[in-house]
Amino acid sequence: MKNFKKIMLLLLISSSFHSFAQGGRFKEKREQIKTLKVAFITDKLGLTSAEAEKFWPLYNAFDEKQNDFRQQKMRSYMDRMNDGNIDNLSDKEASGFLSQxxxxxDEMYQSRKKFTTSLKAILPAIKILKLKKAEEDFNRTLLKQYRNKGRKE
Known part of the structure; x- marks a missing residue:
């Protein structure tokens, strides 16, 4: 039964990645990825119902905050670096930009640290480590699917 669950999860992920690769609207794809990520993490952590009840609201709030942060601050920094004007910055401007x-x-790191501290109140350390590994594994799988999509076209 446990192997069946894993096979079904992999099939769900594979088919969803395939539909992700087929195109469509960005928001829908993001929601599909989020759904896959929840299923992936749920499978990997093996949360009890009591743990899940406390974990998911905390995780979703953290994840949303991280995504917003990446969209706002980090993207603006990357856009600024890619706009071709980076070569025209003075040392003082470059130093200020680097500090930003x-x-x-550091703000993202502190947010992650605060999140981990909050998790310690509801999950054993082993499940927090499993979460970190599950997030990395999911991202790696997603990136691999994206790369494979590019080779097929």
Missing amino acids: IENAE
Whole structure:
């Protein structure tokens, strides 16, 4: 039964990645990815119902905050670096820009640290480690699917 669940999860992920690769609207794709991520993490963590009840609201709030942060601050920094004007910055301007980026990265790190501290109140350390691994594995799988999509076209 456990192997059946894993096979079904992999089939769901594969078929969803396939539909992701077929095109469509960005928001729908993002929602599909989020749904796949929830299923993936749920499978990997093996949360009890009591843990899940506390974990998912906390995780969703953290994930949303991280996504908003990436969309707003980090994207604006990357756009600024890619606009072709980076070569025209003075040392002082470049140093200031670098400080802004470092502060943004530190803010993201502090947010992750606060999230981990909050998780310690509801999950055992082993499940927090499993979460970190599940997030990395999911992202790696998603990236691999994206790369494979590019080779087929």
